[in-house]
Amino acid sequence: MRRRTPRVRPAALAFATLFGLADAAAQTSYQSMGRLFTTPSERMMLERQRSDNRAAAAAPATPAGPALPPVPEAAPAPPPAPQRVGGFVRRSDGRATVWVDDEARETTLPRVAPGAPLPVDLGGRNVIIKPGQSYDPSNGTIQDPR
DSSP states (O other), rough: OOOOOOOOHHHHHHHHHHHHHHHHHHHHHHHHHHOOOOOOHHHHHHHHHHHHHHHHHHHHOOOSSOOOOOOOOOOOOOOOEEEEEEEEEOOSSSEEEETTEEEEEEEEEEOOOTTTOOEEEETTEEEEEOOOOOETTTTTEEOOOO
């Protein structure tokens, strides 16, 4: 009677080979890396350099060249341009889109009658305004379309 020898499955053989190679590579890289600080004198030298760098960073910087002329004050910013509310659309789920300066903005609006003023966030302010009107943030006025 002939005895069968157990067959090694190819997947198990591949796994064992990869595991062995990974283990060998890890040991090789660990041995070649070495230690970061080998002696107490090297650690003391690094600590001294670190404290010197901290002291240099804390010391005020002295100008290397001639003093620069003073920087003139910047001109005041121009007043913000008026913002025009073009219209709005309310969906059945309560969300709405408002067009300000031909740019769509997603928001929520209370129910209002058609053509009635509605609250719109313009420049961080909640302004009650009708579609077609413009809001001037520099003086807070609302202007009707021309």
